[in-house]
Amino acid sequence: MSPCRLSSHIIDSHFFANGYGTDEARQVFCDYRRMQRWLDVEATLARCQAELGIIPKPVADTIIPTARLELLDITAITTGITTTGHSLIPLLKEWQRVTNPAAGQFIHYGATTQDIQDTAQSLEIKDISAILCRDLETIISMLAELADANRNLVTVGRSHGQHALPTTMGLKIAGWLDETLRNHARLTTCLPRLLVAQLFGGVGTMAALSRQGLTLLDRFASALDLVAPLSCWHSSRDRTVEFVSILALITGGLARIANEVCQLARNEIDEMAEPFIFGQIGSTTMPHKKNPELCEQVVVLSRLVKGNASTLFDSLCNEHERDYRAVRLEWVALTEASIFTCAALRMMKTIVAGLTINRERIKENLDRFSVLLSTEALMFLLGKKIGKQSAHSLIYEASLGCSGCDPDGLIDRLMAHPDIKQHFCREDLEKAVNPTLHTGLSEEIIDRVLAEAHALPRSHPAQITPCQLQGSVLCQCS
Amino acid sequence: MPSHPIDFDIQAHIFSTPEGLAIFDEKKRFQRWLDFEGALAAAQGELGVIPADAAAAISDKASLAYLDMESVRRDYTTNRNSLVPIIKALRAACGPYADFVHHGATTQDVIDTGQVLELKEVFALIERDVQQIIHRLIVLASQYRDLPMIGRTHSQQAIPISLGLKFAVWLLEISRHQDRLSALQTRLQTGQLGGAVGTMAALGREGKKVVALTMKKLGLRPSVAPWHTARDTSAEAGAFLAMLTSTAAKMANEIFQLGKTEVMELREPAPRGKQAGSSTMPHKRNPVLCERIVVLSSHVRAMAQVLTDAMLHENERDPRALWSEWLAMPQACIYTLTALHYLKTIITDLEIFPERMLANLHLHRDHIASEWLMFALTPILGKTHAHAKVSALLAQASDSSQSLRELLTSDPELAAKIQAVDLTMLEHPEHYLGLAPELVDDAIREVTDKRM
Numbered sequence: 001m002s003p004c005r006l007s008s009h010i011i012d013s014h015f016f017a018n019g020y021g022t023d024e025a026r027q028v029f030c031d032y033r034r035m036q037r038w039l040d041v042e043a044t045l046a047r048c049q050a051e052l053g054i055i056p057k058p059v060a061d062t063i064i065p066t067a068r069l070e071l072l073d074i075t076a077i078t079t080g081i082t083t084t085g086h087s088l089i090p091l092l093k094e095w096q097r098v099t100n101p102a103a104g105q106f107i108h109y110g111a112t113t114q115d116i117q118d119t120a121q122s123l124e125i126k127d128i129s130a131i132l133c134r135d136l137e138t139i140i141s142m143l144a145e146l147a148d149a150n151r152n153l154v155t156v157g158r159s160h161g162q163h164a165l166p167t168t169m170g171l172k173i174a175g176w177l178d179e180t181l182r183n184h185a186r187l188t189t190c191l192p193r194l195l196v197a198q199l200f201g202g203v204g205t206m207a208a209l210s211r212q213g214l215t216l217l218d219r220f221a222s223a224l225d226l227v228a229p230l231s232c233w234h235s236s237r238d239r240t241v242e243f244v245s246i247l248a249l250i251t252g253g254l255a256r257i258a259n260e261v262c263q264l265a266r267n268e269i270d271e272m273a274e275p276f277i278f279g280q281i282g283s284t285t286m287p288h289k290k291n292p293e294l295c296e297q298v299v300v301l302s303r304l305v306k307g308n309a310s311t312l313f314d315s316l317c318n319e320h321e322r323d324y325r326a327v328r329l330e331w332v333a334l335t336e337a338s339i340f341t342c343a344a345l346r347m348m349k350t351i352v353a354g355l356t357i358n359r360e361r362i363k364e365n366l367d368r369f370s371v372l373l374s375t376e377a378l379m380f381l382l383g384k385k386i387g388k389q390s391a392h393s394l395i396y397e398a399s400l401g402c403s404g405c406d407p408d409g410l411i412d413r414l415m416a417h418p419d420i421k422q423h424f425c426r427e428d429l430e431k432a433v434n435p436t437l438h439t440g441l442s443e444e445i446i447d448r449v450l451a452e453a454h455a456l457p458r459s460h461p462a463q464i465t466p467c468q469l470q471g472s473v474l475c476q477c478s
Numbered sequence: 479m480p481s482h483p484i485d486f487d488i489q490a491h492i493f494s495t496p497e498g499l500a501i502f503d504e505k506k507r508f509q510r511w512l513d514f515e516g517a518l519a520a521a522q523g524e525l526g527v528i529p530a531d532a533a534a535a536i537s538d539k540a541s542l543a544y545l546d547m548e549s550v551r552r553d554y555t556t557n558r559n560s561l562v563p564i565i566k567a568l569r570a571a572c573g574p575y576a577d578f579v580h581h582g583a584t585t586q587d588v589i590d591t592g593q594v595l596e597l598k599e600v601f602a603l604i605e606r607d608v609q610q611i612i613h614r615l616i617v618l619a620s621q622y623r624d625l626p627m628i629g630r631t632h633s634q635q636a637i638p639i640s641l642g643l644k645f646a647v648w649l650l651e652i653s654r655h656q657d658r659l660s661a662l663q664t665r666l667q668t669g670q671l672g673g674a675v676g677t678m679a680a681l682g683r684e685g686k687k688v689v690a691l692t693m694k695k696l697g698l699r700p701s702v703a704p705w706h707t708a709r710d711t712s713a714e715a716g717a718f719l720a721m722l723t724s725t726a727a728k729m730a731n732e733i734f735q736l737g738k739t740e741v742m743e744l745r746e747p748a749p750r751g752k753q754a755g756s757s758t759m760p761h762k763r764n765p766v767l768c769e770r771i772v773v774l775s776s777h778v779r780a781m782a783q784v785l786t787d788a789m790l791h792e793n794e795r796d797p798r799a800l801w802s803e804w805l806a807m808p809q810a811c812i813y814t815l816t817a818l819h820y821l822k823t824i825i826t827d828l829e830i831f832p833e834r835m836l837a838n839l840h841l842h843r844d845h846i847a848s849e850w851l852m853f854a855l856t857p858i859l860g861k862t863h864a865h866a867k868v869s870a871l872l873a874q875a876s877d878s879s880q881s882l883r884e885l886l887t888s889d890p891e892l893a894a895k896i897q898a899v900d901l902t903m904l905e906h907p908e909h910y911l912g913l914a915p916e917l918v919d920d921a922i923r924e925v926t927d928k929r930m
Contacts, residue, residue: 156739158738158739159762159764160762160764160765160766160769161734161735161737161738161739161764161765162737162738162739162762162763162764162765163739164762262632262633263633265633265634266630266633266634266738266740266741267634267635267838267841267842268738268740268741268838268841269738269740269741282632282634283631283636285849285852286636286637286848286849287848287849287852287865287868287869287872288842288844288845288846288848288868288869288872289631289632289634289636290634291631291632291634292632292633292634293632296632365740369739375762392757400763
């Protein structure tokens with residue numbers, strides 16, 4: 001049994017963490033990795049500075065190999081953060097302690113704390129983005145397959161919660177797919193703008209970074225596979241806000257799908273169901289319950305991410321050259337939003353992979369209300385002879401007294417009208433109310449979306465920075 | 479040229495009500511500011527701070543009718559202060575007494591007090607609406623105290639409730655809002671008069687008396703100390719409106735969900751006269767009012783957020799925070815009044831379909847009786863085993879064409895033991911209402927007692 005670790009955030013819950021995150025995503029933001037990442041960024045800085053002759057090469061050779069968290073006294077760092085109130089200095093002090101004291105003088109040479117932490121944050125975003133791209137692409141493939149397989153499955157289209165017109169399940173799913181494709185595009189196009197290094201010193205002037213500051217920035221950024229920004233972004237947080245906004249869009253899109261499954265899984269509708277695994281218990285007191293809990297959780301996660309995004313908009317209004325009130329919001333909101341999004345994607349993969357589409361019920365619902373679904377088609381048919389607006393009023397009046405469950409009622413009522421009787425026979429009307437004949441251009445629309453999905457360039461398999469602590473006592477990653 | 483949906487002329491009163499618009503009418507707002515100036519002058523006159531004839535003249539002229547509104551309009555294009563053009567026009571109207579106008583007050587004293595007077599009117603209307611809603615819900619809860627329908631959790635059918643219980647839960651929630659409202663009213667009706675940085679420096683030695691008397695004349699409470707930068711009450715009002723409209727939206731959404739074609743247990747009343755739900759689907763009857771309430775509540779929550787952000791005032795006054803109230807508060811109030819108006823319309827003539835309720839309840843009759851059955855089997859099998867047994871029987875029932883009763887009575891483990899158990903509930907799960915009807919009575923009693 002693992003000991004109590006005093007973790008109280010649900011993301012880290014021993015029991016419930018899976019509902020709010022994935023191991024993969026949690027590992028990106030792991031506390032220890034984060035410290036190691038800061039050391040890695042510092043070591044990269046020292047290496048680049050040595051290459052440019054800003055610090056002596058032997059110094060770099062001495063300090064770089066000691067930039068290892070497992071060599072440092074973790075307790076001293078923890079205590080140091082409490083007593084100094086500084087997030088980075090205690091770590092650097094420990095590093096200095098274990099390295100050669102003279103060489104240690106060149107640690108963190110000319111950088112400001114936020115240079116290191118922001119750069120490390122860009123690396124975190126990079127890892128998370130790799131996960132997001134991979135999962136979005138998986139979901140895109142799954143939805144494309146599903147849309148294609150259900151292209152001819154006619155179902156009820158609904159608006160205002162009411163039956164509206166016939167559509168196809170394929171078209172509904174193609175709509176999900178199209179939105180997911182847009183989110184994928186949003187993510188991939190924002191990354192070059194987002195994944196930037198930060199190395200500008202105390203107030204962004206590079207004053208302490210030597211005359212070669214800009215060259216150093218280029219070298220530093222490219223060593224970390226990041227872009228060198230034009231100027232500092234210590235107090236300009238649009239990139240992070242953009243990223244989290246995209247996370248909100250992604251989870252919002254997933255929530256739409258999840259909610260639709262939930263709604264269509266209502267007993268009275270029963271057209272879809274999320275995968276049910278035998279052994280899953282819906283209710284402690286109602287043995288029959290099969291709850292769409294994955295779908296519900298996706299909706300929950302999307303609301304949480306939206307909250308984080310909204311919080312981060314407050315980080316745009318920064319004061320002067322640096323303003324920690326913004327950055328500290330990111331530490332919570334970016335971390336949560338990223339982990340929640342990864343969880344939502346994982347759940348959506350499960351939902352789509354095991355989605356039940358209940359063809360029989362779809363047909364039943366369609367047949368039961370088919371007449372009402374076809375009033376538009378009827379209106380155009382009758383309109384040819386009596387004018388479209390007159391047809392609208394006639395059908396409106398006739399359908400008011402029609403329960404919807406009585407397929408012949410409306411036709412009877414219409415046929416009783418002298419104008420209709422004069423121009424049409426009953427068969428004409430019956431043909432007009434056959435929903436399968438009124439799915440419009442659904443198939444062509446599906447094909448357009450599928451073409452886009454198939455043309456999507458696949459990114460290479462997600463490359464997530466491996467844990468630098470693996471093998472050390474500090475690493476408990478599975 | 480109305481460009482905000484609140485003010486639309488042709489699509490009038492979709493996002494507003496005539497009452498709400500009347501309160502926030504621009505000229506009425508100006509008049510409230512003038513009422514403040516009149517009350518201030520009258521109080522200062524009585525206390526000898528300004529000459530009595532000046533006080534009389536100012537109180538008399540503090541009416542839009544005496545002001546040159548063209549010059550006020552012109553001044554607002556050049557002057558960036560939100561009050562000065564009005565004061566200037568009032569001064570012009572007061573002739574020789576001009577110097578005694580707005581004596582010792584600051585702009586924010588006037589505008590804050592004006593807002594409080596507005597809120598007093600708004601909250602009186604809200605109080606009226608809330609009472610009407612409570613009254614109607616009491617009638618509905620009592621009328622449908624025993625009407626069975628299926629209860630749903632996780633959007634899935636669970637076990638039966640009575641429709642009355644659903645209404646009773648709404649009733650109690652709205653009734654709690656009424657409690658909140660009464661608590662808020664006292665805090666809300668507090669005027670503002672403190673001078674430029676809240677020290678009353680320019681109000682003279684008699685400052686506190688001036689404040690007390692001015693507020694008395696306006697029908698408000700004086701504030702112990704100025705609250706120019708303490709916006710907690712505005713934020714509280716916003717939070718209250720957000721909660722109230724969210725409850726309305728919860729109810730509206732429930733009616734929307736229960737009015738879906740396949741469910742059709744409740745439906746918002748049809749509009750009067752012949753109205754098409756859709757331009758292209760002649761059969762459509764859409765729950766538009768319910769949908770509007772949901773939309774309005776979403777805006778009110780957003781406004782409440784803005785009003786909470788406005789609490790972050792700096793120093794002794796901070797227009798950056800204050801001005802966001804000026805946009806958010808009228809919207810939040812108008813949207814709330816609109817949502818309440820729709821809600822009253824909906825629940826007054828709510829369509830209720832008991833037959834559909836029963837039919838839906840019987841859709842998965844066996845399943846719906848499963849909790850009852852589990853407890854019926856508990857004395858025989860123990861609860862854990864009973865849970866497992868019922869699950870197994872349900873699975874068996876859905877795989878075969880046999881009913882639960884048939885399976886139970888032919889089950890080797892149970893057949894003998896179950897003979898004494900009355901199994902009627904299996905065919906009539908609608909009787910499994912628990913204490914729902916009594917809970918309805920309790921809810922009505924609680925709310926009625928409170929209202930006495």
